[in-house]
Amino acid sequence: MLRTIFEIVLGVILSISLTLAVVKTVQVKNVEEELATVKKKVAAANKKIAEFEKAAEGQHAPQPGHGPGATPHWAYDGDLNPAKWGDVFPECGTGKQQSPVDIRGPFEKATHEIKPDFKPGTLKILNNGHTLQVNIGAGSKTMINGESFDLLQFHFHRPSEEHIEGKPSAMVAHFVHKSAAGKLAVIGVLFSEGAENEVVKVIWANAPKQEGPEKVIPEMTINAAAMLPKRLNYYSYEGSLTTPPCTEGVTFYILKTPMAISRQQVEAFPFKTNARPVQPLNGRRISVNG
Ligand SMILES: [Zn+2]
Structure with a gap:
């Protein structure tokens, strides 16, 4: 049991x-x-x-067209076109001193000259997905109203972002400068269609076809001074970076004398359009010298 x-x-x-x-x-x-x-x-x-x-x-731009730092994506067409930049980069939408602008009178009289002193240097070039950019080594500068600004880089827009009395030029090169105090100044060189441009020829020939980091070409020397016209008379106004984040506090000097570029060179530029539309002046005055 x-x-x-x-x-x-x-x-x-x-x-x-x-x-x-x-x-x-x-x-x-x-x-x-x-x-x-x-x-x-x-x-x-x-x-x-x-x-x-x-x-x-x-x-992404490894380095944006106009400024330091990485940026989230943006574009010149499609869903991320300039009208949408403000959704992600507030200053692009709400700023009151934005670039580029349509340059037209009445003008104020500018009181100072600009004195570029660009030195030849090794060609350092990149395709950042928005433009072709040539980076400049130490030593190239521009004196503006007694203040020295280092030339950091220059890059291109097609057509020119700036309009003169409503009309863009074939292209523009923006020479981006920074002072020791961190102030930004851009010298704009407009290009009209004409003879082949020798400096542009060197840049186009060595530019990376695809977006990527800076390419250094030790055997090639670039002379940025050869990109400038002899006469340095300008239109000047207070503006912003023309690419996101559209930061304001950038003084523009758009040279009145255009340089020549051939139609073939304009067409060979790998970005069909990379120009932000002109922005309202909102009471800003444009000054002129000469
Ligand atoms: Zn630019």
Whole structure:
């Protein structure tokens, strides 16, 4: 009798254990299945992140056309066109001293000259996905109203961002300067269609076809001074970077004398249009010298 009870109890214990073991196995199986599902989801998410990053890289400027630092993506057409820049970069939308502008009178009289002193240097060039940019080594500068501004880089827009009495030029080169105090000044050189431009020829020939980091070409020397006209008379106004984040506090000096560029050279520029539309003056006065 005692033995029978013992056997029954043992049997019950065994069957409970067995049931527990089965439940445990089922649970483990469920957890494993869940883990596999989660792992699949993580893999899918990682793939999406990688795809997003790749897409974003295509839009990013390693260095934006006009300023330091990385920027989220923006473009000159499509969903990320200039009218949308303000959604991501507030100053592009709300700024009251934005560039570029349509240059037209009445003008104020400018009181100072600009004195560029550009030195030849090794060609350092990049395609940042928005423009071709030539980076300038130390030593090239411009004296503006008694203050020295270092030339950092110059780059191109097609057509020119600045309009003169409503009309753009074929292209413009922006020479971006910074003072020791951090003030920015841009000298704009307009290009009209005409003879081939020798400096542009060198730049186009060595420019990377695809967006990417700076390319240094030790055997090539670039002379930025040869990009400037002899007469340095200008239109000047207070504006902003013409690319996101559209930061204000940039003084523009748009030279009145255009340089020549051939139609073939304009057409060979790898960006069909990379010009921000003109922005309202909002009461700003444009000054002129000469
Ligand atoms: Zn520019």
